[in-house]
Amino acid sequence: MGLVVFTLVLGAVAGLAVAVGDGWQATEGAQALETASRQAAAQLERTLRAARYVGAASAGRVAFWVGDANADGKMQLSEIGLIEHDAAASRLVLYTVAGTSSMAALVCTAGDIGSTQDAATFKAIPGCTGRAMAANVSAASFALYNAGSTTQSPVVEFVLTFARGGQAWTRYGAATLRAEGVAP
Amino acid sequence: MERRMRSTSRRGFTLAEGLIASTVLAVAVAGVAAPLMAAAKQASAAQETATATALARQLLEETAARPFPDPATLATRTTLPTGATRSQFRDLSDYRGYADSTPRLATMSGGSAGVTAAGVFRRAVTVEYRTTYAGGSATSGDYALVTVTVTPPAGPVVSAARVVTRWARIVS
Numbered sequence: 001m002g003l004v005v006f007t008l009v010l011g012a013v014a015g016l017a018v019a020v021g022d023g024w025q026a027t028e029g030a031q032a033l034e035t036a037s038r039q040a041a042a043q044l045e046r047t048l049r050a051a052r053y054v055g056a057a058s059a060g061r062v063a064f065w066v067g068d069a070n071a072d073g074k075m076q077l078s079e080i081g082l083i084e085h086d087a088a089a090s091r092l093v094l095y096t097v098a099g100t101s102s103m104a105a106l107v108c109t110a111g112d113i114g115s116t117q118d119a120a121t122f123k124a125i126p127g128c129t130g131r132a133m134a135a136n137v138s139a140a141s142f143a144l145y146n147a148g149s150t151t152q153s154p155v156v157e158f159v160l161t162f163a164r165g166g167q168a169w170t171r172y173g174a175a176t177l178r179a180e181g182v183a184p
Numbered sequence: 185m186e187r188r189m190r191s192t193s194r195r196g197f198t199l200a201e202g203l204i205a206s207t208v209l210a211v212a213v214a215g216v217a218a219p220l221m222a223a224a225k226q227a228s229a230a231q232e233t234a235t236a237t238a239l240a241r242q243l244l245e246e247t248a249a250r251p252f253p254d255p256a257t258l259a260t261r262t263t264l265p266t267g268a269t270r271s272q273f274r275d276l277s278d279y280r281g282y283a284d285s286t287p288r289l290a291t292m293s294g295g296s297a298g299v300t301a302a303g304v305f306r307r308a309v310t311v312e313y314r315t316t317y318a319g320g321s322a323t324s325g326d327y328a329l330v331t332v333t334v335t336p337p338a339g340p341v342v343s344a345a346r347v348v349t350r351w352a353r354i355v356s
Binding site for chain 1: 196197198199200201202203205206209210213217220224227230231234238239241242243245246248249250251271275289291292293297298299300
């Protein structure tokens with residue numbers, strides 16, 4: 001009889017240990033996803049805050065002037081950035097054209113990045129490479145506000161959804177350009 | 185003969201022994217369970233704080249885009265229409281008293297921000313004018329302290345603040 005009671009208690013303890021283990025695993029997964037989302041949002045905010053000008057933002061894409069690297073006041077092709085959500089790979093990717101590209105010095109206008117529809121053309125430029133900004137991004141949307149305003153700074157608002165192992169985390173944020181945000 | 189009798193009369197655990205062992209085990213499990221539950225609670229609170237901090241940063245970042253209102257016009261300014269979205273805000277003053285909460289947390293254009301949580305996160309903004317940087321609250325002034333407060337469902341309240349001036353922004 002004593003052995004039966006003892007076995008029952010041991011079984012309960014084992015069940016508790018399994019439940020605690022599962023709980024820890026789930027918590028760890030959620031925390032890892034939250035940390036990854038925080039890092040991605042911080043990187044995105046830093047990149048966009050430092051931008052000189054944002055041409056367009058739409059569901060899944062942002063086209064912008066990263067910065068005036070050669071301080072000539074003009075927007076060269078190698079200074080353009082395109083952030084795109086790669087839905088197939090669940091990644092957020094920053095595309096830029098390398099300075100060594102034959103087209104790197106091509107001067108662009110605000111109209112050239114005034115739409116995100118030409119993303120495929122931009123990515124096909126020789127020397128254009130993508131760098132992953134974040135992984136496990138199941139959805140991304142961007143919106144641009146105050147574009148062309150003379151009194152308010154441009155704001156890029158974003159909603160990123162991260163998903164992994166049955167867990168999901170939505171990160172809502174905004175980045176206000178510290179530069180004037182006017183077209184070159 | 186006597187020795188053999190003694191050995192065959194040996195038995196396993198008695199009920200009393202089993203109960204005592206179970207009680208000891210139960211006490212040990214209870215001792216382990218308490219810190220485990222505390223750890224789980226702590227993890228949950230940390231996640232809530234992270235969410236609250238992100239929501240506070242979002243709103244504070246948004247206010248950085250707005251111009252400083254002309255103190256002379258504060259008393260006579262028109263109010264925004266009912267249901268105005270944040271994209272229609274004209275300057276910092278329009279954020280005074282702004283509040284929202286999950287699950288209806290809105291984007292600047294009034295759409296859903298998609299932030300879901302087990303409980304309700306509440307955001308509130310205060311804009312306090314000052315005549316000097318370190319001065320007390322005033323009805324208008326050349327300085328303003330913008331504070332975003334986020335109250336999570338159970339975790340500690342998170343506040344983020346920034347001092348702005350008519351001439352330039354001070355990062356604080």
